[in-house]
Amino acid sequence: MSSILTPSTPRRATVVTLSELAGVAPSTVTRALKGDTRISQKTRDLILGLAKEHGYMPNALARTLSSGKSGLYGLVLGPAENPFYTELLHEATRQAEKLGFRLLIIHAGAGPIEDTTAQALIQYQVDGCIISSAILSSKAADICAQNNVPLVMVNRVALSHGCFVTCDNRAGGAEIARLLIARGRRRFGLVYTTSTSSTSREREEGFVAELEQAGFTLSHRFDGHSNYDGGFEAGREIAGLPADQRPDSVFALSDIMAMGVLDALRLASVDVPGEILVAGFDGVAASARPIYDLTTIQQPLSLMIQRAFELLQARTLDPNLPDELIAMRGKLVVRGSTGRA
Amino acid sequence: MSSILTPSTPRRATVVTLSELAGVAPSTVTRALKGDTRISQKTRDLILGLAKEHGYMPNALARTLSSGKSGLYGLVLGPAENPFYTELLHEATRQAEKLGFRLLIIHAGAGPIEDTTAQALIQYQVDGCIISSAILSSKAADICAQNNVPLVMVNRVALSHGCFVTCDNRAGGAEIARLLIARGRRRFGLVYTTSTSSTSREREEGFVAELEQAGFTLSHRFDGHSNYDGGFEAGREIAGLPADQRPDSVFALSDIMAMGVLDALRLASVDVPGEILVAGFDGVAASARPIYDLTTIQQPLSLMIQRAFELLQARTLDPNLPDELIAMRGKLVVRGSTGRA
DNA sequence: TTGGATTGCGCAAACGTTTGCGCAAAAAAT
DNA sequence: ATTTTTTGCGCAAACGTTTGCGCAATCCAA
Numbered sequence: 001m002s003s004i005l006t007p008s009t010p011r012r013a014t015v016v017t018l019s020e021l022a023g024v025a026p027s028t029v030t031r032a033l034k035g036d037t038r039i040s041q042k043t044r045d046l047i048l049g050l051a052k053e054h055g056y057m058p059n060a061l062a063r064t065l066s067s068g069k070s071g072l073y074g075l076v077l078g079p080a081e082n083p084f085y086t087e088l089l090h091e092a093t094r095q096a097e098k099l100g101f102r103l104l105i106i107h108a109g110a111g112p113i114e115d116t117t118a119q120a121l122i123q124y125q126v127d128g129c130i131i132s133s134a135i136l137s138s139k140a141a142d143i144c145a146q147n148n149v150p151l152v153m154v155n156r157v158a159l160s161h162g163c164f165v166t167c168d169n170r171a172g173g174a175e176i177a178r179l180l181i182a183r184g185r186r187r188f189g190l191v192y193t194t195s196t197s198s199t200s201r202e203r204e205e206g207f208v209a210e211l212e213q214a215g216f217t218l219s220h221r222f223d224g225h226s227n228y229d230g231g232f233e234a235g236r237e238i239a240g241l242p243a244d245q246r247p248d249s250v251f252a253l254s255d256i257m258a259m260g261v262l263d264a265l266r267l268a269s270v271d272v273p274g275e276i277l278v279a280g281f282d283g284v285a286a287s288a289r290p291i292y293d294l295t296t297i298q299q300p301l302s303l304m305i306q307r308a309f310e311l312l313q314a315r316t317l318d319p320n321l322p323d324e325l326i327a328m329r330g331k332l333v334v335r336g337s338t339g340r341a
Numbered sequence: 342m343s344s345i346l347t348p349s350t351p352r353r354a355t356v357v358t359l360s361e362l363a364g365v366a367p368s369t370v371t372r373a374l375k376g377d378t379r380i381s382q383k384t385r386d387l388i389l390g391l392a393k394e395h396g397y398m399p400n401a402l403a404r405t406l407s408s409g410k411s412g413l414y415g416l417v418l419g420p421a422e423n424p425f426y427t428e429l430l431h432e433a434t435r436q437a438e439k440l441g442f443r444l445l446i447i448h449a450g451a452g453p454i455e456d457t458t459a460q461a462l463i464q465y466q467v468d469g470c471i472i473s474s475a476i477l478s479s480k481a482a483d484i485c486a487q488n489n490v491p492l493v494m495v496n497r498v499a500l501s502h503g504c505f506v507t508c509d510n511r512a513g514g515a516e517i518a519r520l521l522i523a524r525g526r527r528r529f530g531l532v533y534t535t536s537t538s539s540t541s542r543e544r545e546e547g548f549v550a551e552l553e554q555a556g557f558t559l560s561h562r563f564d565g566h567s568n569y570d571g572g573f574e575a576g577r578e579i580a581g582l583p584a585d586q587r588p589d590s591v592f593a594l595s596d597i598m599a600m601g602v603l604d605a606l607r608l609a610s611v612d613v614p615g616e617i618l619v620a621g622f623d624g625v626a627a628s629a630r631p632i633y634d635l636t637t638i639q640q641p642l643s644l645m646i647q648r649a650f651e652l653l654q655a656r657t658l659d660p661n662l663p664d665e666l667i668a669m670r671g672k673l674v675v676r677g678s679t680g681r682a
Numbered sequence: 683t684t685g686g687a688t689t690g691c692g693c694a695a696a697c698g699t700t701t702g703c704g705c706a707a708a709a710a711a712t
Numbered sequence: 713a714t715t716t717t718t719t720g721c722g723c724a725a726a727c728g729t730t731t732g733c734g735c736a737a738t739c740c741a742a
Contacts, residue, residue, distance in 0.1 A: 146396075
């Protein structure tokens with residue numbers, strides 16, 4: 001390999017090749033590019049000029065070997081169908097871009113995460129990891145814990161290792177209950193999920209506890225299977241009941257299930273909010289569509305992501321910081337699906 | 342740094358530390374782990390045993406420095422709102438996981454891609470890049486071209502550098518036209534987009550050319566702005582026309598816009614498919630929901646992704662392969678929104 | 683017994699960047 | 713004039729893995 005770039009060897013400029021062009025040591029080049037004032041202004045200007053002229057871009061991988069910081073964060077996503085996760089990905093990507101680092105997609109969607117996939121977090125020396133799926137997270141979480149990689153769960157409660165940033169699900173569930181009670185409803189339906197998800201369990205717990213505190217109980221439970229089709233089937237089941245035996249309000253534990261419920265009720269000509277009030281949780285953009293006009297708890301996604309990155313960055317600097325467990329209040333957004341009292 | 346791992350220094354096992362434990366050279370360890378039969382079976386077994394015992398995971402970054410192959414592919418995604426891109430991401434992630442490499446999210450959604458973001462492709466030595474957004478792709482495409490990084494555009498036509506894998510958009514547009522004509526419709530509406538996207542232009546061209554070939558013309562054009570809200574507004578505009586001046590069929594250039602059209606028509610009590618047939622393009626999962634029952638052209642997404650990875654891998658092995666420009670026929674999926682003749 | 687072939691490794695440098703340590707020249711203080 | 717301090721760098725090793733080249737011991741054929 002020639003030591004100076006020539007037209008016939010379109011190899012990228014490196015610190016070494018720039019040092020040869022400038023007649024200085026590679027460490028001088030590195031220091032000049034970093035603005036180290038121990039290198040004279042004249043030398044710094046020379047090196048910066050050459051770097052620009054030759055289109056120098058640092059090799060992030062070599063840099064990581066030396067410095068120990070990769071500028072990469074791993075991301076484990078939840079199911080494709082739920083737009084909440086799509087919005088989470090886009091917001092995380094947008095904020096990462098602004099902060100100058102990159103996201104390595106470790107896993108997306110359903111199905112088990114493979115050992116080799118979780119191991120990629122360590123192999124690529126990610127500076128931290130954001131996980132947004134409960135079922136899939138345990139392998140990734142374990143491997144992060146074993147290797148001292150900072151970990152933040154977003155929209156999930158971490159059971160052992162790592163920080164989390166969630167919406168205050170219980171408070172949100174309670175808030176929906178209060179709204180439905182205030183609207184005069186008395187037969188409360190829940191579209192739930194049997195997933196082991198802490199998120200769903202807490203939302204349900206918050207909802208049920210608030211009902212009980214007001215002297216009411218759940219009248220119906222429908223398994224919504226965490227997805228649109230499950231919500232739709234729940235809606236069909238509700239519509240299939242005699243009118244006087246249906247719930248007069250329904251809380252679906254996520255917007256995607258609520259949207260399924262609403263579509264099924266619409267196709268069955270069940271009047272929302274006249275006959276049944278419907279509420280969801282998450283606050284995805286689609287919940288605002290006129291066809292849904294869905295009352296929901298809006299998770300503060302942008303702030304949750306921002307806080308997640310802050311937690312990760314703080315723990316990159318100081319690996320011994322204690323875990324932080326942050327719950328943020330969601331905002332009740334009242335729309336047409338629960339009437340506009 | 343001590344040369345042998347001790348409990349107090351929870352540092353990862355490396356080739357060097359394993360070599361010290363085994364009493365062999367680091368190059369022997371590397372070769373043993375790769376199954377090189379020049380290393381004796383006895384030695385290979387010893388090293389593999391130590392690697393397992395110490396939880397050895399190769400450092401992908403160091404490996405890349407040596408071998409030149411990172412096992413990373415860059416991914417540039419389109420807008421969050423269009424579930425087609427979410428499905429593309431999930432499918433790409435799933436296939437990458439199966440093939441044993443990782444996706445670096447370079448950009449997602451709207452807004453300009455920053456120079457530093459595009460440069461990340463080079464800095465992290467990605468083995469290739471998949472781009473699925475037209476407007477955002479030019480910077481990433483340029484930087485790949487300048488640095489000899491294989492590039493595949495999925496669902497976009499590449500203008501200069503790189504391969505592409507698209508759906509045959511013209512044929513798909515033509516197929517929708519034939520269906521609407523066969524259903525006896527004569528006033529053809531188009532929900533288009535002014536985006537510079539080749540995808541949209543080709544779908545429109547295919548549709549219009551087929552109409553003209555049958556002696557018909559477009560009667561209405563509505564700007565759907567590439568998104569749900571635009572489609573919805575187009576639907577409202579259609580619904581706001583006197584019944585005898587509306588199109589009797591509508592082709593939206595993407596499913597997300599078609600879904601907006603359908604929702605608006607439904608809220609305006611315009612009967613689909615009785616009064617107006619509606620068709621879309623992409624074949625996203627949501628198009629099959631009973632509430633939409635949308636006729637569409639189903640892009641063969643899984644195969645497109647598979648082919649994209651094949652193109653990239655082939656060009657990793659042989660950078661001088663000529664670009665391949667692949668168009669795959671979509672499949673017409675006839676559903677209730679165009680009637681079930 | 684000897685020479686050639688095979689086997690089973692190791693050496694050393696490289697990939698690209700970083701940084702602790704320290705040197706030599708110049709400048710400043712005494 | 714001498715000593716001390718400051719300035720402006722460079723040396724060298726490291727980060728972890730890979731691989732071309734080649735050596736020494738063993739085996740086999742003549």
